Amino acid sequence: MAIKSIQYKQHTFDISYEIINPNEKVDIIILHGWGSNKGLMKQAFGSQMEGFRHIYIDLPGFGGSTCSVALESTDVARIVELFMIHINAAKDIILGHSFGGKIALILEPNVLVLVASAGIYIEKPLKIQAKIALTKVFNMFGLSKFRSLFIAEDAKKLSKPMYETFKNVVNEDFTTEFKNFNKKALLFWGKEDTATPLSSAEKITTLVKDSTLYTYEGDHFFFMKNAEDISTKIQSAFLSTLSH
C-alpha cells in the first residue's frame, strides 16, 4: 500500500492506493463502491489479469484515504484524475463497482467496466420517502437526534463531510452522461441485485451505444465469486479495441 497527497480546491486528500504488476504497460484502474475499500476489490481481482498494471484506489473518505469536505461525484472523479496524473496512469480501462461505476463513467476511459454500477436514479419506495420527509420535519423543529432512527444503513457512522457527500451522490442520475459516453462499455450484473437492480443495467445498455451486458447469479457483490470470468471478458474486450 502507498499514500499520495492530492491538492484539490484548497484541500489535501491523502489517497491510499496499491499497484499490482507495476511493470505492465496497460493500466486498469479499479474503484470500489460506497462504504467499501480497495482491499475488497483487490481480493476479487488481484490475482487476475496479469497483463495489466492494476491500480487499486481508496476513494476519498474510504479505506485509508482522507476527506474533510463534502464532495460531489464530479469532485471525486477529479481527485481520482489528479491522482492518476501523479502516478502517470492512463485511462485504458477503468472498472467501477456501484458508486465507483459513476466515477469511472465521468473519467471516460477507453474501456468502461461497470460492475453493478450506480448512476440510474430509482424512485424510492414510499416507506423511504416518508422517512425522509419525517426526518426533515424533525430537523425543522430541532429534533435532529431522531435522525438516527431513519438514517440509511449506508450513512450510519459517517463523518459529517461524508454524510453530506452521501446526500450529494445518492440521488444523482447519470442518464445524460451514459448517453454521451461513446467508447466501449462492459456491464457485469448480479441478477438478484437489490441495491442497483438489473433494470438499471438494461437501461444503461440502451443508453450506451457500444455496450455489452453479462449477468451472473448473485447479489450486489456477485463479482467476488465471478472475478475470473469477468476478467477474461475484460481482457478480450480490451484486445478488440486494439485491432480497430
Add this chain to the structure above:
Amino acid sequence: MKLTILFGGASFEHEISIVSAITLKDKLSNFDLNFVFCDQDHTFYLVDAAKMKAVTFSKGEHKKMPQLSLANGAFVQKSMFGSTEHKGTVLNLIHGADGEDGTVAALLDFFSIKYIGPRVDASTFSYDKRYTKYLCDAINVKTVKYEVLNAGKHSNITIEYPLIVKPARLGSSIGVSIVKDESELDYALDCGFEYDKALLIEPFIEGVKEYNLAGYMANDKMHFSIVEEPQKEEFLDFEKKYMDFSRSEQVLKADISDELIAKLRANFERVYRGLFEGSLIRCDFFVVNDEVLLNEINPIPGSMANYLFEDFASSIEELSDSLPHSKRAKVTYEYIHSISSAKGK
C-alpha cells in the same frame, strides 16, 4: 520458572506478536506461563493458555476474558470479591510500536515490574533507524551509508540505484522496497510514507552476505547464539519473512570462519553493552569486502530468535536471573525539613 508473556500492542506488527507468543508457548512449555494480551485500545487481558490460538484474537474472543490493570509490581485482576495479583517477571513480546519504542519499557519501569526486554533508552536507539545510525557512529560500528527523506519536503537523493527505501520507525519489512531505477521510485516512496513521515534511503547491495546474530548478557557475560545466514530471495518481504516465522527447527549454522564470527560478536557486544542489558536482541549484519556493517537491531526479535539458541529455555531463565534494577530516587524531604527547622516551625 514463572514468566508472563506480554504480547499484542497497537502496532503494525500486532499480529506477528500474537504468533510470536504462540510459538513461545510451545518453546517454553516447561515454564509456568501467564499470557497477557494488550489489544489495540491498550486494554490488558489475561488469556487462558488453552486459548492461545491466532483466531482467538481475530474473532475478538479475548474480550470475554478477565481484564487486567497495572499496580505496583503486578498486573491486577479485579473481581467481585477483591482482586488477584499476577506478579513475576514479564517478557515483553510486543513488536514494533508500544513494545519496541519504549512505551512498554517505561510503563513496566514505572510500576516496578521486572521484565525481559529493551529499556527506554535502548528502545529509542533501536526503534528509529536514524538514531541507530547515530549510535553506531558514536560506538564505532560501521553501517551502510544513508540519506533521510521527510514527507512534504523535497530533497534529492544522491545515492545511486539500486537503492532500498525504509520507513525510519518500523521493524520487519513493512513499507520497505527495493528500487531498481527511477521509474520505481515514486511508488516506493509512497509505500514508505504510508507508515512513517521519515524514510531512510540506502544503497541496495546486490548479493551482499547477511548474517544474523542474537545474544544477551547474564552475570556480566555475553552469551551468543549461533550465526545464521538467512536464506533470501532478493530480500524477505513482510509475507515471506513472517509466513514462516513460527519456524521451529534449528537453522543451520552459517559456514563462516572463526575470525568472522569473532568480528560479528565484537560488533554485537559494542552495540549491546551499556544499553541493552535485560534484553535478548538480534543484530542483523552485512559483510562487504570483509567489513562488518550493522544493518539493524531487533531488540524484541520475532519469536525471540529462539531457533538460534541451542537451549532457548535455559537462556531465558539465565537472562531473567540477571535483569537490571531500575533505580528509584529516594524522597526524604530533608531539604524541606531543613528549611522548616531553620524557620523555627
